[in-house]
Amino acid sequence: MTTILVIEDEPVLSETLCYNLERAGFTAEAAYDGISGLDRARQIQPALIILDIMLPGMDGFSLCRTLTRERVVPIILLTALQDESHRIAGLELGAVDYVVKPFSMGELLARVRAILRWNERTRHAPQADVLQAGELRLDRVSRQVWLGYQEIELSFKEFDLLACLMYNSGVALSRDLLLERVWGSEFPGSNRTIDVHIRWLREKLEADPANPSMIHTVRGVGYRFQNPVERTVPQRNGTLG
Structure with a gap:
């Protein structure tokens, strides 16, 4: 029980x-x-x-x-x-x-x-493989994240949110979509949860959290992960991972 x-x-x-x-x-x-x-x-x-x-x-x-x-x-x-x-x-x-x-x-x-x-x-959600963007590396099997040679400690939901953003790199994802994918469709909280966790991720991953190079705000939509080594944003529809 x-x-x-x-x-x-x-x-x-x-x-x-x-x-x-x-x-x-x-x-x-x-x-x-x-x-x-x-x-x-x-x-x-x-x-x-x-x-x-x-x-x-x-x-x-x-x-x-x-x-x-x-x-x-x-x-x-x-x-x-x-x-x-x-x-x-x-x-x-x-x-x-x-x-x-x-x-x-x-x-x-x-x-x-x-x-x-x-x-x-x-x-019980199935895990995928390794996601990488520049010096940022995320292993969805071991649930570990590295920035260069430094391992970054993330909470359970910070990890899942980052994995979702990286999997859909270059695609703007709405707060509601992120909330449903990471927290589940039956999660009773508000999408304010996304803003809080995005801020926390930026503080841990970005050299300048106020001017992020990876996790970008898309005004009126939500957030987009951008590989810092890519100069242009690929135009495609994402499949949430």
């Missing part, structure tokens, strides 16, 4: 979440502060984590950063704050979704199911 870890310091909300998750057919585990949440996540290796931002011991942002560095696990952040900067911060740290309190339990369960389905499809 799929295990979901709820890290929430409000006992009533935590119990309500666990109760509804178990009724929906999941195994629910609870932790009430950041430190015990980290320990519990390491022990049980949950399939998904529902994580409150405001926690005693270790705040949700710090915990999210630690968890996503240690292993690939989808995280849904819970918060009473509606500030966009908090949503962006959560996405940048590796969370896949962000839910503002109060929320509909039915909607949250639908998001949980959608994310788990998307995660399962991603895990």
Whole structure:
């Protein structure tokens, strides 16, 4: 049975979440502060984590950063704050979704199911071969990226997004298309996720992120990957890889 870890310091909300998750057919585990949440996540290796931002011991942002560095696990952040900067911060740290309190339990369960389905499809997606553009090399089998002789550490979704862009080098891809290909058609988040991850990729790969030579913004469309050693953009239709 799929295990979901709820890290929430409000006992009533935590119990309500666990109760509804178990009724929906999941195994629910609870932790009430950041430190015990980290320990519990390491022990049980949950399939998904529902994580409150405001926690005693270790705040949700710090915990999210630690968890996503240690292993690939989808995280849904819970918060009473509606500030966009908090949503962006959560996405940048590796969370896949962000839910503002109060929320509909039915909607949250639908998001949980959608994310788990998307995660399962991603895990079993067939891998291709090596993609190369100038000094940038991406191995889709080993899931490693090098820039020259330096290996670049990317998150799971950063890697998939870069692979999609490189596979369709020279083709402008819309945010919605990238979101569907990398996050899945049932992903409940917004295409703002793409902008956040593109910025993160540029910071890791571009010599001058403000004036990128590889990952270009196509105004009114989305993004295009351009091989830096090519002077012209090939005109073709892409097949998403």
